[in-house]
Amino acid sequence: xxxxxxxxxxxxxxxxxxxxxxxxAMGTIVTKKYEEPKLVLxxxxxxxxxSKEYMRTNHMQLLNEWRDWALRDGxxxxxxxxxxxxxxxxxxTCMKCHNNKADFCDKCHTDAxxxxxxxDCHTQPEGLK
Amino acid sequence: xxxxxxxxxxxxxxxxxxxxVLIGIGGLAYLDQLMVGLKTTGMSRDVSWGFYISQLTYxxxxxxxxxxxxxxxxFHGYKANKHMVIFGEFMAIAACIMCLLFVVVDIGxxxxxxxxxxxxxxNSVLFWDAMVINGYxxxxxxVGWTCLTADRARLPHPKWLKPFIYISIIWAFxxxxxxxxxxxxxxxxxxxxxxxLAARFLASAFCAGPAILTLVMLVVERVTTFKIPRNALKxxxxxxxYAMCVNMFFFALEVFTAxxxxxPGHTHPLVYLxxxxxxxxxxxxxxxxxxxxxAISITMLVTPKLRNNMKLLPWTLVILVIATWLDKGLGLxxxxxxxxPFNTITPYWPTGKExxxxxxxxxxxxxxVTVLFKVxxxxxxxxxxxxxxxxxxxxxDGCDCAAAEEAEAAPAE
Amino acid sequence: xxxxxxxxxxxAGIAAAGLAVAPKAMASGGGHxxxxxNKDAIHAKHWGMVIDTTKLNTEEAIAKLAKVCHSIHNxxxxxxxxxxxxxxxxxxxxxxxxxxxxxxxxxxxxxxYPLLCNHCEEPSCVxxxxxxxxxxxxxxxxxxxxxxxxxxxxxxxxxxxxSRSFNWGEPREYLDLAKLNPEFPTRMxxxxxxxxxxxxxxxxxxxPACVEASEGAIVFGDLTDPDSDVRKVLRERFTxxxxxxxxxxxxxxxxx
Numbered sequence: 001x002x003x004x005x006x007x008x009x010x011x012x013x014x015x016x017x018x019x020x021x022x023x024x025a026m027g028t029i030v031t032k033k034y035e036e037p038k039l040v041l042x043x044x045x046x047x048x049x050x051s052k053e054y055m056r057t058n059h060m061q062l063l064n065e066w067r068d069w070a071l072r073d074g075x076x077x078x079x080x081x082x083x084x085x086x087x088x089x090x091x092x093t094c095m096k097c098h099n100n101k102a103d104f105c106d107k108c109h110t111d112a113x114x115x116x117x118x119x120d121c122h123t124q125p126e127g128l129k
Numbered sequence: 130x131x132x133x134x135x136x137x138x139x140x141x142x143x144x145x146x147x148x149x150v151l152i153g154i155g156g157l158a159y160l161d162q163l164m165v166g167l168k169t170t171g172m173s174r175d176v177s178w179g180f181y182i183s184q185l186t187y188x189x190x191x192x193x194x195x196x197x198x199x200x201x202x203x204f205h206g207y208k209a210n211k212h213m214v215i216f217g218e219f220m221a222i223a224a225c226i227m228c229l230l231f232v233v234v235d236i237g238x239x240x241x242x243x244x245x246x247x248x249x250x251x252n253s254v255l256f257w258d259a260m261v262i263n264g265y266x267x268x269x270x271x272v273g274w275t276c277l278t279a280d281r282a283r284l285p286h287p288k289w290l291k292p293f294i295y296i297s298i299i300w301a302f303x304x305x306x307x308x309x310x311x312x313x314x315x316x317x318x319x320x321x322x323x324x325x326l327a328a329r330f331l332a333s334a335f336c337a338g339p340a341i342l343t344l345v346m347l348v349v350e351r352v353t354t355f356k357i358p359r360n361a362l363k364x365x366x367x368x369x370x371y372a373m374c375v376n377m378f379f380f381a382l383e384v385f386t387a388x389x390x391x392x393p394g395h396t397h398p399l400v401y402l403x404x405x406x407x408x409x410x411x412x413x414x415x416x417x418x419x420x421x422x423x424a425i426s427i428t429m430l431v432t433p434k435l436r437n438n439m440k441l442l443p444w445t446l447v448i449l450v451i452a453t454w455l456d457k458g459l460g461l462x463x464x465x466x467x468x469x470p471f472n473t474i475t476p477y478w479p480t481g482k483e484x485x486x487x488x489x490x491x492x493x494x495x496x497x498v499t500v501l502f503k504v505x506x507x508x509x510x511x512x513x514x515x516x517x518x519x520x521x522x523x524x525x526d527g528c529d530c531a532a533a534e535e536a537e538a539a540p541a542e
Numbered sequence: 543x544x545x546x547x548x549x550x551x552x553x554a555g556i557a558a559a560g561l562a563v564a565p566k567a568m569a570s571g572g573g574h575x576x577x578x579x580n581k582d583a584i585h586a587k588h589w590g591m592v593i594d595t596t597k598l599n600t601e602e603a604i605a606k607l608a609k610v611c612h613s614i615h616n617x618x619x620x621x622x623x624x625x626x627x628x629x630x631x632x633x634x635x636x637x638x639x640x641x642x643x644x645x646x647x648x649x650x651x652x653x654x655y656p657l658l659c660n661h662c663e664e665p666s667c668v669x670x671x672x673x674x675x676x677x678x679x680x681x682x683x684x685x686x687x688x689x690x691x692x693x694x695x696x697x698x699x700x701x702x703x704x705s706r707s708f709n710w711g712e713p714r715e716y717l718d719l720a721k722l723n724p725e726f727p728t729r730m731x732x733x734x735x736x737x738x739x740x741x742x743x744x745x746x747x748x749x750p751a752c753v754e755a756s757e758g759a760i761v762f763g764d765l766t767d768p769d770s771d772v773r774k775v776l777r778e779r780f781t782x783x784x785x786x787x788x789x790x791x792x793x794x795x796x797x798x
Contacts, residue, residue, distance in 0.1 A: 074579060074681075077580050079576045080576070091726070091727060123722055128714065165711060167732070173624050175704065237695070238692045238733060244690055245672055245692065253670050253671055253696070316702050316788040317666070317704075317785070466699075471639065
């Protein structure tokens with residue numbers, strides 16, 4: 001049975017499926033060469049606000065909650081799961097230990113392709129050029 | 130039905146291409162504004178709202194204008210308006226979209242636009258303004274599209290549509306009242322702090338809006354086979370005449386209150402606008418042009434011989450539109466912010482980039498009007514509604530000119 | 543069953559709506575918030591300020607205070623009419639336009655007066671903000687949430703005192719990047735800002751910077767506490783507020 005316009009349709013399908021799968025194919029090649037970013041950890045402190053696993057998954061959510069607690073509710077002390085108290089401030093608490101944005105924050109953010117707009121206002125500890 | 134907008138004459142596509150070019154140029158100016166910030170505009174710390182918000186205010190009036198065709202038709206069974214209703218509704222769609230676009234280009238953080246919906250604040254009139262303009266947009270889309278589809282299928286308009294139409298008539302009054310409330314509830318701005326501002330807005334909406342709609346329809350008459358039913362046009366022009374008289378009467382009331390009471394808060398903005406203050410005379414010429422043009426257009430509208438002169442009508446309407454635009458588009462905003470809370474004058478004039486972005490939005494509105502009106506006029510042509518007759522009348526006029534009358538194929542209402 | 547497709551769709555719609563609401567309903571099942579107020583914060587029911595213009599009345603003195611305020615808050619210095627200012631000086635005619643008289647004492651007319659946000663009790667700016675980005679705190683301070691502000695500038699139109707500034711461009715272009723205060727953020731373009739009564743200093747037990755730098759010319763305290771410094775001063779001296787007729791009830795008083 002002859003397909004109507006069969007030739008262009010098959011060609012189109014091949015191109016379409018090829019284009020659809022191309023990123024995955026490219027990704028497999030890139031993933032093999034991908035190395036996890038080398039984060040520069042703070043020198044003095046070993047413990048962050050919360051555990052490493054918690055911060056990895058939740059630091060975005062935590063910062064969102066922090067900014068509303070501090071600015072809108074006027075509550076600027078945070079008690080973590082272990083009962084330790086911290087001052088709620090990106091610039092004065094987080095960045096006191098993680099004192100270089102380019103060596104820490106940017107490492108993962110650049111690889112993940114996210115650009116949080118925190119830094120449009122909050123100044124990074126290493127200073128602005 | 131939208132496929133009707135995809136076919137047209139060379140002139141139609143040339144016009145669309147022209148609009149797209151304007152949109153492109155304005156779009157570049159807007160991109161610059163997005164990258165650099167609103168400092169590309171002429172606004173300042175003292176005059177923090179300018180051309181964009183003034184155009185929003187003027188266009189809300191245009192959006193409310195359709196109601197002057199819809200209301201007589203549905204509340205009073207004025208059948209002459211039947212085939213004009215769709216154009217009022219489609220114009221309202223374009224006007225509402227332009228209003229919303231003017232808000233978007235005016236805010237400093239457009240990426241946070243959704244905060245208006247994520248953090249609703251019923252205490253803020255701006256929140257309500259966003260809600261009612263969006264609501265009116267969807268009402269008109271819904272009602273207009275349904276009615277036109279029914280017309281094309283030679284079916285009666287669905288009965289369940291009636292409540293929506295009645296709501297849209299009331300809603301039309303509300304959109305301009307809410308926009309006026311934006312201004313008239315602010316304690317520090319004496320030019321705006323007047324109960325009659327909402328009434329003034331409605332009055333100027335009901336003359337300027339139908340005037341613009343009529344002008345566009347006169348253009349439509351030239352480029353399509355559509356012909357406005359004679360009585361519909363006459364009535365609309367009478368409504369424009371009354372509304373303009375009421376508009377200027379309300380303005381005179383403001384002038385009386387200000388100058389008879391002699392209270393500085395009331396007199397200073399008017400003196401700045403019409404005579405100049407502290408050596409600032411920037412707006413005096415334009416404001417007196419508004420008064421002069423208003424007087425001319427009222428004279429031409431009130432005198433029956435001049436009002437019914439079809440050759441004169443476009444000029445009358447253009448003069449009226451200019452007058453109301455100078456009042457509401459320029460005088461209102463600049464007079465509201467000047468004198469400043471410190472009793473100083475900070476002059477304002479839009480920059481070129483501001484005007485280019487505004488041109489982009491007006492071109493988008495024109496494009497929407499073009500597409501929607503193309504659809505509507507094509508359907509009317511298919512149905513044989515309100516078409517041009519060789520004698521110059523419309524098929525709805527019931528004229529007994531020599532040419533054969535076409536039977537009205539209008540479906541039941 | 544007749545219309546079983548219609549019934550199915552109705553049921554599916556209700557189920558979807560229920561699923562959409564369920565997580566919210568379950569999450570709001572309480573639990574204490576891990577955030578609390580700083581232990582060394584100073585509190586008040588209604589913060590107020592009294593400015594003694596017999597002591598603080600020259601442009602230089604006010605500029606000195608403005609410099610302190612602007613430098614700790616990273617406020618840019620913009621040389622045109624799209625400027626940003628939290629605290630500044632102006633003449634009597636511009637500060638108190640409703641309280642002019644042609645025979646006012648010459649000396650009063652010559653003074654410079656400091657202007658800032660009045661942190662009103664009935665703020666019209668808060669009433670008009672469509673996102674609640676500006677809001678009144680329980681202690682009376684009218685605060686700005688820069689994260690939420692969409693830059694519509696309705697608050698600027700509503701303020702009868704002209705206290706608010708908008709960032710028309712990037713403020714960092716007008717800041718000396720080497721001299722920023724690293725403990726306080728800058729702002730970005732597209733948001734409105736104004737004096738914040740130094741909430742970040744109050745939270746750690748310090749008085750506002752301008753109060754500290756004024757050497758006693760500005761008194762700051764709780765207007766509801768009859769024994770506070772502000773109430774003492776208000777009992778002893780005659781004070782006026784800017785534009786009393788607009789009804790916003792400013793919390794900043796001026797000793798003339």
